[in-house]
Amino acid sequence: xxxxxxxxxxxxxxxxxxxxxxxxxxxxxxxxxxxxxxxxxxxxxxxxxxxxxxxxxxxxxxxxxxxxxxxxxxxxxxxxxxxxxxxxxxxxxxxxxxxxxxxxxxxxxxxxxxxxxxxxxxxxxxxxxxxxxxxxxxxxxxxxxxxxxxxxxxxxxxxxxxxxxxxxxxxxxxxxxxxxxxxxxxxxxxxxxxxxxxxxxxxxxxxxxxxxxxxxxxxxxxxxxxxxxxxxxxxxxxxxxxxxxxxxxxxxxxxxxxxxxxxxxxxxxxxxxxxxxxxxxxxxxxxxxxxxxxxxxxxxxxxxxxxxxxxxxxxxxxxxxxxxxxxxxxxxxxxxxxxxxxxxxxxxxxxxxxxxxx
Amino acid sequence: xxxxxxxxxxxxxxxxxxxxxxxxxxxxxxxxxxxxxxxxxxxxxxxxxxxxxxxxxxxxxxxxxxxxxxxxxxxxxxxxxxxxxxxxxxxxxxxxxxxxxxxxxxxxxxxxxxxxxxxxxxxxxxxxxxxxxxxxxxxxxxxxxxxxxxxxxxxxxxxxxxxxxxxxxxxxxxxxxxxxxxxxxxxxxxxxxxxxxxxxxxxxxxxxxxxxxxxxxxxxxxxxxxxxxxxxxxxxxxxxxxxxxxxxxxxxxxxxxxxxxxxxxxxxxxxxxxxxxxxxxxxxxxxxxxxxxxxxxxxxxxxxxxxxxxxxxxxxxxxxxxxxxxxxxxxxxxxxxxxxxxxxxxxxxxxxxxxxxx
Numbered sequence: 077x078x079x080x081x082x083x084x085x086x087x088x089x090x091x092x093x094x095x096x097x098x099x100x101x102x103x104x105x106x107x108x109x110x111x112x113x114x115x116x117x118x119x120x121x122x123x124x125x126x127x128x129x130x131x132x133x134x135x136x137x138x139x140x141x142x143x144x145x146x147x148x149x150x151x152x153x154x155x156x157x158x159x160x161x162x163x164x165x166x167x168x169x170x171x172x173x174x175x176x177x178x179x180x181x182x183x184x185x186x187x188x189x190x191x192x193x194x195x196x197x198x199x200x201x202x203x204x205x206x207x208x209x210x211x212x213x214x215x216x217x218x219x220x221x222x223x224x225x226x227x228x229x230x231x232x233x234x235x236x237x238x239x240x241x242x243x244x245x246x247x248x249x250x251x252x253x254x255x256x257x258x259x260x261x262x263x264x265x266x267x268x269x270x271x272x273x274x275x276x277x278x279x280x281x282x283x284x285x286x287x288x289x290x291x292x293x294x295x296x297x298x299x300x301x302x303x304x305x306x307x308x309x310x311x312x313x314x315x316x317x318x319x320x321x322x323x324x325x326x327x328x329x330x331x332x333x334x335x336x337x338x339x340x341x342x343x344x345x346x347x348x349x350x351x352x353x354x355x356x357x358x359x360x361x362x363x364x365x366x367x368x369x370x371x372x373x374x375x376x377x378x379x380x381x382x383x384x385x386x387x388x389x390x391x392x393x394x395x396x397x398x399x400x401x402x403x404x405x406x407x408x409x410x411x412x413x414x415x416x417x418x419x420x421x422x423x424x425x426x427x428x429x430x431x432x433x434x
Numbered sequence: 435x436x437x438x439x440x441x442x443x444x445x446x447x448x449x450x451x452x453x454x455x456x457x458x459x460x461x462x463x464x465x466x467x468x469x470x471x472x473x474x475x476x477x478x479x480x481x482x483x484x485x486x487x488x489x490x491x492x493x494x495x496x497x498x499x500x501x502x503x504x505x506x507x508x509x510x511x512x513x514x515x516x517x518x519x520x521x522x523x524x525x526x527x528x529x530x531x532x533x534x535x536x537x538x539x540x541x542x543x544x545x546x547x548x549x550x551x552x553x554x555x556x557x558x559x560x561x562x563x564x565x566x567x568x569x570x571x572x573x574x575x576x577x578x579x580x581x582x583x584x585x586x587x588x589x590x591x592x593x594x595x596x597x598x599x600x601x602x603x604x605x606x607x608x609x610x611x612x613x614x615x616x617x618x619x620x621x622x623x624x625x626x627x628x629x630x631x632x633x634x635x636x637x638x639x640x641x642x643x644x645x646x647x648x649x650x651x652x653x654x655x656x657x658x659x660x661x662x663x664x665x666x667x668x669x670x671x672x673x674x675x676x677x678x679x680x681x682x683x684x685x686x687x688x689x690x691x692x693x694x695x696x697x698x699x700x701x702x703x704x705x706x707x708x709x710x711x712x713x714x715x716x717x718x719x720x721x722x723x724x725x726x727x728x729x730x731x732x733x734x735x736x737x738x739x740x741x742x743x744x745x746x747x748x749x750x751x752x753x754x755x756x757x758x759x760x761x762x763x764x765x766x767x768x769x770x771x772x773x774x775x776x777x778x779x780x781x782x783x784x785x786x787x788x789x790x791x792x
Contacts, residue, residue, distance in 0.1 A: 292671065302667075305615055306667055324709060343686045347682055
């Protein structure tokens, strides 16, 4: 297996990316090769000569870098030799089996979608993030790939995230919830209401109905489905709130007694580690015809290492085959098609690569 | 001033509602009267004879109760004599100056909007909640009144929440942020992008641009604007996450040392109290022609007491006059009108009471 890593992606590139790649090598089987992609003159001096495994890491030169704040489509057009564009091209040509980047999320989604295309039967890819909660891991999809969601997209996210949850997290019959603003059928906007019908119609899915924001942490679902805008707010709000709350706790403890604060520090560190979603190694772009992991822009070496391991597991467990099989062979297919035809506004379309670069 | 309180609203009604009303009396001036609305036979036996202030509390009989999970419009149609419908009617007839309920939020919004109508110049009311953060209070609007937001609605929420923040929270020149999925202009869905243009065009507004979920807790804005679906997810996610995190901390502390957990308990309690948004006394329904406070379904007496005090301040400070004045006299009005005409899809309409009951 060959894994291409965007060496220039994220706020801590290239140092932490290269460090993460090096850390992962000892944990990978002999047949896994890592390809660092970026300006060769930057990367090569940082690579030690690996005595243990010659050829475990190589470099593919890509002179340009897309900044974290550049407009995705425009920057890909302007910088066809950027590291993001290059890893996408390597995947397209079949030269690598997985791609990883902590760079500009929008540019990654656009490049991967355009070059690697969607899996058969999938209309739009979605980013899945695993939230480690007190009650167990919850897979949330989509957290930002698709901000113009149609009901069929949400339904497919539920299928893909459930398969991911089952085969990667080992949850036997994942309970899928649909993010809304109330548990009742009538709650939610039009897209959510129609997605709900599709999810209900799929008797193979363990659909537990609408969920609310608070339910993610209550152990009532293993998979939480939402459109990209909402999921992105959820992801970033959680980050900000956890940081803010820990800051408040620290402040209160300091006011109370410095010694108490010192005692509490290791507890905080342990909680941080236990509930850090970076531990899961970034976010899978589900629905793409290949294996693509998108990491947080602030990723450090540990996240990159975990992302490499996650991409290997995803690839090895043939998750994509399982998704394709599910979507093509579901016994409820006719019923679902009927529902789609009946409600033409559901927004199904198979030619769904709306972002065109050229 | 006369304040009508839905005695039957919420999970802890009527006991906690009545208790909250009684608690507030000593904090209110002589000229404030409270009217508890609900089944007289349930409420009256619970009212002590108030020696301090005769006539400070009275009861208006309303035999029916709308359940928390009933469909809003349908239940109002079926139960015109419910406590929610009754407080709305009292406000419509000018018999009370403010209404408060911890009951079915959808039913409250629908009843208040239909009976009390919107403020002149306001298209759709929005629910504003104050989040107490480490960096100061942040007013979030809308958190669930309007899940079919148009750009003009978001713009008006920014106006109203800014006025609220200034005059009720004492923030001199509130910084308004627009919830999106990235700081850049190009980020966000179509509604957000157009709302951004409107907010930019209003030079009287202290608009700080797009914000992301994490920014609520970072002290970069005093007001956060979002559509009701997103705001509702934010509100409930925050609740669930704080609960979940405290549970995790408690668990870790117990594993560590029971004595440490005991020491940490008062700190937790203090943080809970400091960062409890119920302390602000529920959520104001901004944009309604009157004073309407909607409380959390799980409200206890303290929240109800604070809601009563908040409604009094809102009314006394004549916030609605300030909103109407701002919307009618803004010097950028022509420009805004131009922007609206130019982009007919912005969705402005003055006859905006889309929820019809009869």
